[in-house]
Amino acid sequence: MGYNWILFGYTVVICGSSIYFERSLHPALLVLIAILYIIAHFTEKRLVISVFLQIVLLIAFHSVSQMAWCLPLYFAQIGKHFHKIRTPGSAVLVSLLYTLTFALISYSYMKLTLYNVSAFLFSSISCLTFAFLFYQYIYVLRNQTQQLDSEKKHLTTHDALTGLYNYEECHRQLGKLVQQGAPIALVLIDCKDLKSLNTANGFHGVNRILKQAAQLLRIMFPEALLISRYGGDEFAIVLESNHIGQLTHNIEQQLTVDFPKLTGIEMNFGMAFYPNDGEYKDDLIFIAERNLYMMKRESWLKREEHMLRSEKLRVVGELASGMAHEIRNPLTTIKGFLQLSRADNFNVRPWYDLIMDEITRMSMLTAEFLQFSKPHATQFKVHAIDDCIQRVLSLLDSEAARLGHEIQFEHAGQPLYLMMDQDKMLQLLLNLIKNAFEAMEEQGFVRVHLSNHNQSAVIEISDTGSGIPQSELEKIFLPFYTTKDSGTGLGLSICHKIVQDHQGTMEVESESGKGTKLTITIPLASHDAYSTETSPSH
Numbered sequence: 001m002g003y004n005w006i007l008f009g010y011t012v013v014i015c016g017s018s019i020y021f022e023r024s025l026h027p028a029l030l031v032l033i034a035i036l037y038i039i040a041h042f043t044e045k046r047l048v049i050s051v052f053l054q055i056v057l058l059i060a061f062h063s064v065s066q067m068a069w070c071l072p073l074y075f076a077q078i079g080k081h082f083h084k085i086r087t088p089g090s091a092v093l094v095s096l097l098y099t100l101t102f103a104l105i106s107y108s109y110m111k112l113t114l115y116n117v118s119a120f121l122f123s124s125i126s127c128l129t130f131a132f133l134f135y136q137y138i139y140v141l142r143n144q145t146q147q148l149d150s151e152k153k154h155l156t157t158h159d160a161l162t163g164l165y166n167y168e169e170c171h172r173q174l175g176k177l178v179q180q181g182a183p184i185a186l187v188l189i190d191c192k193d194l195k196s197l198n199t200a201n202g203f204h205g206v207n208r209i210l211k212q213a214a215q216l217l218r219i220m221f222p223e224a225l226l227i228s229r230y231g232g233d234e235f236a237i238v239l240e241s242n243h244i245g246q247l248t249h250n251i252e253q254q255l256t257v258d259f260p261k262l263t264g265i266e267m268n269f270g271m272a273f274y275p276n277d278g279e280y281k282d283d284l285i286f287i288a289e290r291n292l293y294m295m296k297r298e299s300w301l302k303r304e305e306h307m308l309r310s311e312k313l314r315v316v317g318e319l320a321s322g323m324a325h326e327i328r329n330p331l332t333t334i335k336g337f338l339q340l341s342r343a344d345n346f347n348v349r350p351w352y353d354l355i356m357d358e359i360t361r362m363s364m365l366t367a368e369f370l371q372f373s374k375p376h377a378t379q380f381k382v383h384a385i386d387d388c389i390q391r392v393l394s395l396l397d398s399e400a401a402r403l404g405h406e407i408q409f410e411h412a413g414q415p416l417y418l419m420m421d422q423d424k425m426l427q428l429l430l431n432l433i434k435n436a437f438e439a440m441e442e443q444g445f446v447r448v449h450l451s452n453h454n455q456s457a458v459i460e461i462s463d464t465g466s467g468i469p470q471s472e473l474e475k476i477f478l479p480f481y482t483t484k485d486s487g488t489g490l491g492l493s494i495c496h497k498i499v500q501d502h503q504g505t506m507e508v509e510s511e512s513g514k515g516t517k518l519t520i521t522i523p524l525a526s527h528d529a530y531s532t533e534t535s536p537s538h
Contacts, residue, residue, distance in 0.1 A: 018065040066109040162214035165228035185241035188288040191233040192266040330358035384415040392429040404443040416457045419525040439465030462517035468510040
């Protein structure tokens, strides 16, 4: 039931009781005033003077009805005023006025007996007490409402983690600052590698870092017009930009030097200036995001360059270490023979052949190392890979017969042309098939299969040798890695490099006791290259 309908019920009861108990001297007038009083309440939103009419009609209704039962109606009027009153002093004043009005009207018809006086005093004190309690209640409700509204507004405009403005409010505030027309600078900041810390520190650790970053930005930029969390690990700062050069220097100093020193986190950032870079909010954001992206890209490129340089240094170190190790062994042998020859009046004849073998080994090792590490001039021309394979098989035919091995060649059915260095390709195939021979201690079978797949020549060389353990498959292309007693460990590395120089790939499959299969894939020569190579000269 609505508030006004409750007043309607009270008014009807008081009016009827006054007439029934013959308290009112003018029943018709009482009914008229009661009707007008109810109408004044139901039309208070339409009439500006309705509140004033309610007070006047309440006083008239109380005077004509001569009923102390009107006290609840006074309470109702006090409550309506309290909803609009903001200070305790005003509430006390309104309570006193209503209480005095109730008292004066009650005195007009009340007989001065001890009971009546006591009832009047009780009613007046009750009115004041009710007014005080009611105002306290409304005051508490109003404060709670204001607090909830404030918290709601704060939650809708601020980031819950850092306490800074959120993305939407950042755009709203930036738009207002641009409309004001004063020169400003927008700085978008991105924390480097913060996402990668999730695995090391967990999201709680990253959240703690974000809080610290937000607090530090407040300290470093106390004059900022706006600081907000722009994204997951991004922040936005708006500053006055009366002196662009000085401001740019200060921002770069604080974000590239001071901030990483204090937090250990490096920053990427992009700046945009109003009105130099744009006259609208979206223009500033676009320029700042573009500059941030360019700085990120530069940072990524530097990191990739550093990683590539580090990888090259690591490879050079491994090569130098392997080379030193391989050369040290024959040098130690030669040194020992020379020491023995000194005891025999420098007669090296007994060890001459061994010394020459070690020297030959070092010479071969040095030659292979230079071939592997030093770039050589290559003569790329269009040749049929079928012819290269047939030539290699002819060269190895006698050796295969001597060892008791059988070679089978399965060609593609039509010539496959490659842009290649024919000498290098012959070296590649010779090395791989010889390796297959060495892998088969007894009579074995080597299969060479050539096919055309996705505009590439696919050469498969498989043997029935002892195979390679799975744990060593990843190492076979590493320099100086070998399972042979007399090998240098550079053969497969050189083969792999030849394939890479021809823009191809080399894969290996092996199973212990069943053999090994090497798969080489090299792109076929384009039609234009083939036409150029084969066209007759005029």
